[in-house]
Amino acid sequence: MIMDNRALLSLQLLERLMTGQAVFKRDTIILTVLDTMKNINQNFKVSEESLRKAKEWESRMIEHGFYREHFFQQIVNEIALLSDGPTSILEIGSGPGHLAEKILNSIEVEKYALFDLSESMNYIALNCLNAYQEILDINVGDFLEKTDYVNLNNFDIVVCMQTIHEAGDKNLAPDIYKHISETLKPGGCFLVCDFIHDKTGMDNNTMYMTSDEQREALLESGFKSPVLLSKYSGLTLYKAYC
């Protein structure tokens, strides 16, 4: 698919050159992007269908996720307060890399680990975070599986946005939080944002926790001093320490 796009654009450019028409810088940039995607593509097992779904989700968020910027900014502010030098960050369920981009553009980071079940999401994230390739660590894994965290250790901060509910059952949250706590340094910080079940948020009380249940799940998993940093538009942001 990507090769086809490149071949088509190359032919169009060649035709323009041969007929003395202008060649636009924009087109040569697109060729470079397609080449980069082609190289990245070789390292990802990404089906067209899963990539299409991941891109659809990303587009929906860009169009309708008005509340996200509020939480992105809160998370960046919190990390800035916590960091006193280059920081190591793990993001669970990192998706298309929107939060990572915001953090990396604002904070001095020595290592940023992406962790997602979907290779398509990682693929989109890598394209979005190309400028930070040297400090990125890209992981495919299931946040429910303890063994999938085996290479993820000693982080200063773990962030997680709009992801825990994907487990499908709120009763699994303490186990997920326990796995996450084991990736942090002693005293490390967990910043977790998700939808809540209440009248401002989600109806489904099997999948989504109330704000109090989120706090209890953090305590049950061993996190200390959970603090509600923000409640906005049916989501909360909690901070807790390892």
Ligand SMILES: C[S@@+](CC[C@H](N)C(=O)[O-])C[C@H]1O[C@@H](n2cnc3c(N)ncnc32)[C@H](O)[C@@H]1O
């Ligand atoms: C709703 S999206 C949020 C993505 C990102 N945090 C953001 O806000 O842009 C949820 C993400 O969690 C990932 N995910 C779902 N279940 C997962 C699991 N069991 N383990 C790891 N990631 C998972 C999905 O692939 C998706 O990228």
